[in-house]
Amino acid sequence: MLSPKLAFLLLLLHAVSGSAYRWFNWQFEVTCESDAYIAPQNELAAAKFLKEQYHEGSHIKVVGNGHGFGNLTTCVDNTLTKKPTYIVSLTNLKKLSIDKKNLTVTFGAGWDVDDLVQELKANDLSFGNLGVERVQNFVGAASTGTHGSGSNIGNIASQITGLRVLDSQGNLRVINETHNAEELKAFRISLGALGLITELTIKVQPTQLLKKTTKVLNATSDFSKMYQELDQLYKEHDRMTVWGPHFDWDENTQSWALEPTYFLSYWEPTDYTGVRNCTLNYCANGCGDCKKEYICYDEVTDAVSCPPQGVCSRDFYAEIEHFLPIESYAEAAANYTTFQQAQTPRMKAPYNKQMVIQHRTLKGDDTYLSPVNTYNLGPESSGVFAIIEIDWIQEYNNFTTLWQNQELAHEFLPQFGETYNVRPHWNKMSPPNATYTLEKFPKLPEFLAIQQRQDPKCQFVNEFLVQQLGITRCADYISL
Numbered sequence: 001m002l003s004p005k006l007a008f009l010l011l012l013l014h015a016v017s018g019s020a021y022r023w024f025n026w027q028f029e030v031t032c033e034s035d036a037y038i039a040p041q042n043e044l045a046a047a048k049f050l051k052e053q054y055h056e057g058s059h060i061k062v063v064g065n066g067h068g069f070g071n072l073t074t075c076v077d078n079t080l081t082k083k084p085t086y087i088v089s090l091t092n093l094k095k096l097s098i099d100k101k102n103l104t105v106t107f108g109a110g111w112d113v114d115d116l117v118q119e120l121k122a123n124d125l126s127f128g129n130l131g132v133e134r135v136q137n138f139v140g141a142a143s144t145g146t147h148g149s150g151s152n153i154g155n156i157a158s159q160i161t162g163l164r165v166l167d168s169q170g171n172l173r174v175i176n177e178t179h180n181a182e183e184l185k186a187f188r189i190s191l192g193a194l195g196l197i198t199e200l201t202i203k204v205q206p207t208q209l210l211k212k213t214t215k216v217l218n219a220t221s222d223f224s225k226m227y228q229e230l231d232q233l234y235k236e237h238d239r240m241t242v243w244g245p246h247f248d249w250d251e252n253t254q255s256w257a258l259e260p261t262y263f264l265s266y267w268e269p270t271d272y273t274g275v276r277n278c279t280l281n282y283c284a285n286g287c288g289d290c291k292k293e294y295i296c297y298d299e300v301t302d303a304v305s306c307p308p309q310g311v312c313s314r315d316f317y318a319e320i321e322h323f324l325p326i327e328s329y330a331e332a333a334a335n336y337t338t339f340q341q342a343q344t345p346r347m348k349a350p351y352n353k354q355m356v357i358q359h360r361t362l363k364g365d366d367t368y369l370s371p372v373n374t375y376n377l378g379p380e381s382s383g384v385f386a387i388i389e390i391d392w393i394q395e396y397n398n399f400t401t402l403w404q405n406q407e408l409a410h411e412f413l414p415q416f417g418e419t420y421n422v423r424p425h426w427n428k429m430s431p432p433n434a435t436y437t438l439e440k441f442p443k444l445p446e447f448l449a450i451q452q453r454q455d456p457k458c459q460f461v462n463e464f465l466v467q468q469l470g471i472t473r474c475a476d477y478i479s480l
């Protein structure tokens with residue numbers, strides 16, 4: 001802890017050096033004060049900036065759109081450090097080229113997911129997979145392992161075949177399938193810890209059409225039975241998301257009341273070429289009349305994810321998202337739900353509204369820090385992961401309630417992590433500790449060796465990265 005006097009002196013020191021910039025994540029609970037917001041015009045300007053800052057060892061946090069739930073994406077606050085501290089955004093890097101023959105797209109780090117979706121559609125191309133929303137920056141989304149659902153499809157990062165990255169001295173490194181190929185496994189999901197990615201190349205496909213089927217299911221408080229049924233459905237449909245069960249906060253009983261029904265959607269390839277109509281009912285993020293049986297047809301991105309105008313709910317929420325080998329899914333989901341129910345009496349803050357449990361699947365991969373990395377799986381595992389998400393949604397944006405729910409959310413990983421080989425989403429609020437990270441991410445040492453090469457002076461790290469990845473050489477990153 002700094003003395004108030006020293007903190008004040010540091011404040012003055014930073015005040016003379018320019019226009020302070022306060023960073024916030026999307027729901028304003030993660031924040032830091034930096035010395036400036038830097039948005040270089042191009043890769044060369046970004047390299048020049050890094051070269052200049054290397055000498056002073058300035059703290060540098062590269063950000064996308066801040067759509068995360070924990071402390072991954074935040075700078076070193078300038079009250080804590082004597083060195084300059086910056087938020088860097090590559091939003092101006094907007095080059096794009098499409099190789100229709102090789103079915104690849106190469107684009108600057110400034111592209112947001114939704115803009116890229118539109119660009120691809122205009123060129124008769126589709127992404128293989130996407131998350132539920134498209135508000136993220138593409139590099140920001142890929143860098144934390146953002147994903148949709150499908151036992152046969154990977155996360156967004158698995159589409160990356162090449163990239164350009166600047167290290168802390170401003171040196172450019174090109175990584176692709178013929179050049180430093182092994183390092184693709186480190187850089188596909190890099191948490192901003194390996195440098196500024198200026199450009200990505202991803203695989204795409206010719207326009208792909210899907211049929212989406214939505215079904216209403218009956219909920220039961222026999223969670224074990226309910227999740228065994230879902231487990232069975234996951235064997236029948238490889239691309240499926242289950243939205244539910246849903247619980248509503250009951251003011252009188254101060255507990256969660258199970259809604260009688262919930263719903264799921266599954267997607268299949270189709271040769272239907274009639275009217276594309278999935279965007280008539282997004283059925284995600286609080287939108288649309290979801291508990292309704294229907295089918296629709298659309299281009300893959302419109303069938304599986306929601307454009308910004310389809311996002312209705314922007315209330316504060318706490319969220320966890322855990323990945324575990326699918327073989328344990330039914331048992332784990334039942335235990336997660338029961339454990340949550342046991343927490344209810346401690347949910348004393350006001351403004352609870354709804355709690356939604358969501359279920360997805362994902363194909364495992366070999367990216368070092370992928371939540372679905374297969375390095376520690378035994379021969380009994382299929383390599384497919386189940387994903388359990390719990391959202392605690394508020395009716396009013398009140399920090400007391402948000403923090404209370406986040407505290408309770410933090411209890412799930414210690415409770416179930418070891419039993420079910422759980423890996424948390426990096427940007428969704430379930431920080432592992434370094435010992436646990438090493439166990440679930442056996443390639444962590446390889447990642448950290450590259451981290452040291454890319455960032456010898458610990459300029460790219462923050463508290464989250466040092467703690468969660470156990471970057472011991474950077475323990476004194478504030479004063480180094």
Ligand SMILES: Cc1cc2nc3c(=O)[nH]c(=O)nc-3n(C[C@H](O)[C@H](O)[C@H](O)COP(=O)(O)OP(=O)(O)OC[C@H]3O[C@@H](n4cnc5c(N)ncnc54)[C@H](O)[C@@H]3O)c2cc1C
Nearest residue numbers: 064065066067073131132136137140146147191192197427
């Ligand atoms: C409402 C909501 C819905 C969501 N739905 C899903 C979902 O369906 N599936 C899912 O998996 N996730 C989902 N997420 C999580 C979200 O996809 C991730 O948090 C994602 O990382 C956010 O992207 P961003 O651009 O906003 O990232 P930021 O938080 O700004 O950045 C993420 C990381 O990327 C790094 N980074 C950013 N740009 C660069 C760069 N140029 N070079 C190097 N590193 C960089 C940052 O340093 C940081 O570590 C959701 C989040 C919200 C808020």
Ligand SMILES: *[C@@H]1O[C@H](CO)[C@@H](O)[C@H](O)[C@H]1NC(C)=O
Nearest residue numbers: 030069070071406429431463
């Ligand atoms: C983020 O860091 C702040 C400051 O250290 C801490 O109070 C807060 O609990 C952290 N948030 C989460 C979700 O871990």
Ligand SMILES: *[C@@H]1O[C@H](CO)[C@@H](O)[C@H](O)[C@H]1NC(C)=O
Nearest residue numbers: 099101102103104162178201
């Ligand atoms: C396209 O693919 C071919 C064959 O794999 C390869 O030789 C060529 O370099 C690729 N072109 C680009 C621009 O990547």
Ligand SMILES: *[C@@H]1O[C@H](CO)[C@@H](O)[C@H](O)[C@H]1NC(C)=O
Nearest residue numbers: 162174175176177178179201
């Ligand atoms: C990989 O990068 C190298 C170095 O820039 C380049 O020569 C080569 O064409 C790239 N390969 C692919 C497949 O893009």
Ligand SMILES: *[C@@H]1O[C@H](CO)[C@@H](O)[C@H](O)[C@H]1NC(C)=O
Nearest residue numbers: 215216217218219260261262
């Ligand atoms: C759900 O319950 C209703 C009323 O009991 C019943 O008519 C319906 O068939 C049930 N649906 C399913 C999918 O079991």
Ligand SMILES: *[C@@H]1O[C@H](CO)[C@@H](O)[C@H](O)[C@H]1NC(C)=O
Nearest residue numbers: 274277280281294295296297
């Ligand atoms: C979409 O179009 C198909 C084919 O015309 C139709 O069967 C279906 O009901 C439509 N779905 C919606 C949500 O309008």
Ligand SMILES: *[C@@H]1O[C@H](CO)[C@@H](O)[C@H](O)[C@H]1NC(C)=O
Nearest residue numbers: 224331332334335415416419
């Ligand atoms: C999960 O549930 C099973 C069956 O109900 C129980 O035996 C087991 O102890 C639970 N495990 C955990 C980690 O809660």
Ligand SMILES: *[C@@H]1O[C@H](CO)[C@@H](O)[C@H](O)[C@H]1NC(C)=O
Nearest residue numbers: 349350351397398399400401
């Ligand atoms: C949040 O709720 C608590 C408890 O009711 C209250 O004390 C506090 O003032 C509220 N905060 C805001 C910003 O509304």
Ligand SMILES: *[C@@H]1O[C@H](CO)[C@@H](O)[C@H](O)[C@H]1NC(C)=O
Nearest residue numbers: 413414417418432433435436
């Ligand atoms: C590390 O985290 C795991 C998972 O949350 C937990 O089981 C373990 O007890 C933690 N260890 C320490 C030393 O905190």
